[in-house]
Amino acid sequence: MSISVLLVGMGLMMVAAFFLGRGRSLAVAGEQRLNSLPSFYGILTALWSILPGIALLGLWSIFDSNLIEYAALKHLPEALQGAPESELGLVMNQIYNIANDKYVGEAPVYMIEAANAIISMQKQSAWLQGVIVLAAMFIGAAVVWFAINPQMKARNRVESLFRVGLLACACIAILTTLGILLSVLFESLRFFQSVPITEFLFGTTWSPQGALRADQAASESSFGAVPLFAGTLLIAGIAMIIAVPTGLMAAIYLSEYAPQRFRSIVKPLLEVLAGVPTVVYGFFAALTVAPLIRDIAVSIGLNEYVNVTSESALAAGLVMGVMIIPFVSSLSDDVINAVPQSLRDGSFGLGATPSETIKQVVIPAALPGIVGGILLAVSRAIGETMIVVMAAGLAANLTANPLDSVTTVTVQIVTLLVGDQEFDSPKTLAAFALGLMLFITTLALNYVALHVVKKYREQYD
Known part of the structure; x- marks a missing residue:
């Protein structure tokens, strides 16, 4: 059977x-x-x-x-x-x-x-x-x-079974997260037994070219992850500069100013951006945006002062910013619409203008959801791989020049784990250490977001 x-x-x-x-x-x-x-x-x-x-x-x-x-x-x-x-x-x-x-x-x-x-x-x-x-x-x-x-009492028994099932699902989610954390932590500790943690956190050269086995010759290896962290923050920062203002302003317009018919057409079209495969964005960045940025930089003479390459952090960041606009706009639009109309009516009754009502009443009331959308967009930007590979390259350069080629933590994780690798060498174990750093970074972002929400959130009865 x-x-x-x-x-x-x-x-x-x-x-x-x-x-x-x-x-x-x-x-x-x-x-x-x-x-x-x-x-x-x-x-x-x-x-x-x-x-x-x-x-x-x-x-x-x-x-x-x-x-x-x-x-x-x-x-x-x-x-x-x-x-x-x-x-x-x-x-x-x-x-x-x-x-x-x-x-x-x-x-x-x-x-x-x-x-x-x-x-x-x-x-x-x-x-x-x-x-x-x-x-x-x-x-x-x-x-x-x-x-x-x-x-x-059939109803009580059914509800008890469902309660046990929900508890089991919650435990599975918690245990899965704990298992992922412990597995990454265990392999990271093995890596730090071979490479000092100070070299990993503060080293400025990333060149994991060590031998996979003792009988192989290898060049000098360096596991300084600062260039990877800098590249990740540079690309994610450019993306957020594009996505946060654009997404937030679009959400405010669609929820507060746009006619209902216009909103019903534009909002689904805006959310389509989230459904486009990242490889398509990568092709667009590599074939259109990156060459355009290079040609513009050369035409205005920037190549005489800074390094201008065909693969740049700016190209990857711009396209990534467009990709994550829906994460900010859609969630922000939903939470802004969830603000009670009575708050707006009270503000208008006191003589406030629509813009003042949005700034002083609507945004503070919707701040937790807006911060959540921004945090989701940041996590999406930090974890993106395909666009970076195709538009920003694989070179681990420590630079603040957005026109230069850089790489990110996720790209290097993929690079280190591709192919026939031994899982007892520092070169491969470095991927787990990078994953642990990503986990800690995401945890820190959540911690900061919770404090921002707690500080600025308005409480309403």
């Missing part, structure tokens, strides 16, 4: 359990009054049907492949069964390729026998999985179905 057929069967059984549970509650009620609505009895029956099925399906998916592989190892010669893990893994890959008809050439007999055993066990496992999962669903639904009576 394929997984798609099994999922369809699980869905149909859950629907059937709902109607059976609902019908059972109406049948046993008679002249008595049910403690809950009939639909809650149906939902409770459906939940007790689907939850065991999902649990068993998840456990089966986790352990199924390991058990099949363990059984397939019994078909290998005894000499191979005690082989090193790397050699054994290569043999198992070849056996799986044979089982999936992807192996080219003549295979040894023992590999063919193991592949046939895997195919047979996979078929048996699929059918056994379907039977056990559906049987568990049937038993779960039957237990609740027989227990239904007019006094059963």
Whole structure:
């Protein structure tokens, strides 16, 4: 039984359990009054049907492949069964390729026998999985179905199950964040055992060209991340100079001044910018904006005073600023519209003009949402990679010249992890240290934003 057929069967059984549970509650009620609505009895029956099925399906998916592989190892010669893990893994890959008809050439007999055993066990496992999962669903639904009576508090039980489910989702989110943080922190500590943290934080030369293994020759490596931080801040700063005023002014106009018909047309068009793939922005920056900026700089003679390149931080920042305008404008527009109209009416009643009302009443009331939109835009700018690669280059230059080529932290993370890399060398572990710095930077931005909101937010009854 394929997984798609099994999922369809699980869905149909859950629907059937709902109607059976609902019908059972109406049948046993008679002249008595049910403690809950009939639909809650149906939902409770459906939940007790689907939850065991999902649990068993998840456990089966986790352990199924390991058990099949363990059984397939019994078909290998005894000499191979005690082989090193790397050699054994290569043999198992070849056996799986044979089982999936992807192996080219003549295979040894023992590999063919193991592949046939895997195919047979996979078929048996699929059918056994379907039977056990559906049987568990049937038993779960039957237990609740027989227990239904007019006094059963079905609504309380359903709400308790949903409460547990929501708690589980919250715990998964927290544990996922904690796992990401600990994994990055662990690898970063390994990096700082090889490279001093002072060199990483305050060094001005970034050249991670070390050898991947001890038997390789390598040039001198430098892991000073200051040029990466400077490039990230330079490009993100240019982007925010473009995005914040433009997005905020557009939000104010659309929410306070624009006619409703104009707003209904322009707002969706503005939000389309957020849906354009970043690679398209990268092409636009590399093929149009960057050459235009270089030609303008050369035409007015700036190349005599500063370094002007075809890849520049200014080109990447301008295009990135256009890309993140919707993050500021859309959220700001929503929070400005959420400000109660009574506040505006009170301001007008005191003789304030529309512009004074916006500055003194609307903006302070909407400040938390506006700061949140700006913070989201900053995070988006710091994390952008494709536009920087295509428009600003890969050179780690420590410069404040926006016409020069720079790179960012995210670009270097991608560069360090691309290709066949050993995850025990400082060159590769440097990517995790850069990721930790990004995490700390984002945390600091959130901290500053919370204090700004707390200081300037107006409280209204």
